[in-house]
Amino acid sequence: MSVNGSSTNGQQVHEPVQVNGLRQDGQNQPQLPIYLDYQATTPCDPRVVQAMLPYFTEKFGNPHSRNHHFGWEAEEAVEKARRQVASIIGADEKEVIFTSGATESNNLALKGVAHFQKDRKNHVITTVTEHKCVLDSCRHLEMEGFKVTYLPVQQNGLIDLEQLKAAITDKTVIVSIMAVNNEIGVIQPLAEIGKICRERGVYFHTDAAQAVGKIPLDVNAMNIDLMSISGHKIYGPKGIGALYVRRKPRVRLDALIHGGGQERGMRSGTLATPLCVGLGEACAIAEKEMASEAERLTYLRDRMYNQFKERLPEVFLNGDLDQRIPGNLNLSFAYVEGEGLMMGIKDLAVSSGSACTSASLEPSYVLRALGVEEELAHTSLRLGIGRFTTEQDVDYAVEHIIESVNKLRSMSPLWEMAQEGIDIKSIQWAEH
Amino acid sequence: MAYSQQLIDHYENPRNVGSLEKTDGTVGTGLVGAPACGDVMKLQIKVGVDGRIEDAKFKTFGCGSAIASSSLATEWVKGKTLDEAEQIKNTEIAQHLSLPPVKIHCSILAEDAIKAAIKDYRDKQQVADGKAAE
Known part of the structure; x- marks a missing residue:
């Protein structure tokens, strides 16, 4: 995110970083951490x-x-x-x-x-x-x-x-x-x-x-x-x-x-x-820029969503896609707990519907109201994009989330069971 | 919430991730927690002929504290006898990782997972002994 809209002030020098096996040169590298929590709050426009x-x-x-x-x-x-x-x-x-x-x-x-x-x-x-x-x-x-x-x-x-x-x-x-x-x-x-x-x-x-x-x-x-x-x-x-x-x-x-x-x-x-x-x-x-901004954010949002859908199995969108503001994506990454995921993507500022991120230790009441099952509610991430989100930000976020989801799934007992064809609901879990 | 260096290390470099053959008679499996509660731990131990735990593996669905607690648990049980491993307390895990109060349940779950794995191994041994006596 570059709030002042300028990355040419000479102060933002990035080390080359490997993302998904590709070296990203300084110009393509987004400024970290990336803010993807625009529904929580937004920066003041200069x-x-x-x-x-x-x-x-x-x-x-x-x-x-x-x-x-x-x-x-x-x-x-x-x-x-x-x-x-x-x-x-x-x-x-x-x-x-x-x-x-x-x-x-x-x-x-x-x-x-x-x-x-x-x-x-x-x-x-x-x-x-x-x-x-x-x-x-x-x-x-x-x-x-x-x-x-x-x-x-x-x-x-x-x-x-x-x-x-x-x-x-x-x-x-x-x-x-x-x-x-x-x-x-x-x-x-x-x-x-x-x-x-x-x-x-x-x-x-x-x-x-x-x-x-x-x-x-x-x-x-x-x-x-x-x-x-x-x-x-x-x-x-x-x-x-x-x-x-x-x-x-x-x-x-x-x-x-x-x-x-x-x-x-x-x-x-x-x-x-x-x-x-x-x-x-x-x-x-906002009134002046609403139409063009909506178009830009819809493009970025869809770009994120399509990447997740194409590259990860068992990703679920929470809430209607059409009757939705352009800047919001709320996804459940099945078998990966939300807070655990957030810890793996600490360069990204996002929110989760997981119980662990709430004071009440209950999963999101909004997701529960949609009929999202508790285990899926725990795996949700809210990705909020806005006026200062760039395409580089979004691409970087997608790579890191996918990488983290894959890593955490490889260490998730639920993912393992799902791969073995075991129905998680058939197990007598001890609620705690 | 700021996490301790130990916790972050176990989260980023988890020890002993994986699975052991659960049908193996020398392997005990503990599966604790619940998906609806947001954390599930699977902890497995493999017991050698000398009665000591020679290998341990885990897989965890949960937050960073849950992952770190189970990673630490596998590290601690290795090389211990079952009786020694049973003595591992959740408070020791919580202390080692400097878990914040809201995350204490993660360490309790890790202790439960160790106990469940030991119980599963002993149950298997009893069945095997019973069969041998027949």
Whole structure:
């Protein structure tokens, strides 16, 4: 990865390295380690940082100071950023509220709307594959007495619209379904969900942290009432996000943070001008480059996937291939445990659905929800590519992963059994 | 999580990877863990006429700590009598590899694998003795 896009600064001298028996000369050699975890976070685009810098120093005013130049300057910057955020989702700028990130946005959308409507309605619908901050907000609402329906997903990771229709009652206040899943990158049918919700008079919230800037989104065409946005997933800074809150018909919510009444009373606290500017700039760049970037990433993603499919047996794709953002590949390399694999490819920064990589020691609940068996969930890798991923990066990653998988399979008792034709399920394993 | 040099060495240069003939009467096989839990160890010992373990092999499906624990276990059992090998404690493996607390179960699994291999060998011997007595 070369964040500044330049490898000619003379500092990046690589020793010739043998990869797959081929000597790679310095120019073809990617810079190590290679970042392939773009769904976890993204580096700030240097253009974003440039836009932010003046607002730390000379343009440091409080955007809520109404009586002097410094305040006006900061306010102008914040409002420009608000327009940039609104533009990428087809919203009006007045409908965008800055928050600290998608976690806060999701909390505000769910608890805010539910609390405001609690005397009339008490039912929330979401899915089992949501991000933890949505699921945990729902658990919190359950403790407060709300009823929550957790819709299952199909094998491809997408919800069944008929099940959604059947779950909506006259007590349902909000449906919260993520736009793009953070682990498997699948895109839910937003327009269809929005249509159903609008027809039934239920608010539709979507956690679009992984979707904004990657796929075209239009809050009006898709009948989206609330949308959570994250800065650091789209080459903006960490610590900033936004919540889109529809004005027509108006969505009302109870604030979580009280104070000076900023953000139309929905989120008090002095806005972080540089972070707002960063998020706005990140949205503007993403909007401008979305189509060409999607094409480039689809090429790189398919290049990786095809290599794995052609050169390794028993590799399984988790989640739908077509309804998927270009930058995500989630694969199970059967008979090779994910964390063990990650240790073998330590030049590559990736994620795994293996239990060993999670705090809970449970394999990924998202993969389990797709019906991926536990033993395969333990063998999954998430390869996330993005704006600064090069073809050299991808080719290097493929070689190293294949090499490591082959090595670990040669020392896997499960692989040995599979080769001998022994059905692993026929063995009485001692669960521990 | 930063792993110790010992652990990384066993992961990158695992000792005694492979399989012994499991139908051989002098070979004991231990297969422990479960695929659904994310780790499975197969540890095999070959016992010489002097009653000492003359060879040991392993194959492991699991994280780096599981691979290193089983690699170390094969190294340690070699040259020991069955009684001596039975005395190997998971805490010694964990200590040698400086396993972090969440990885202690890997060393427990390695101890279980040694015990299971020894038991399998002894069971085979009993059957053989029984047949010889007939």
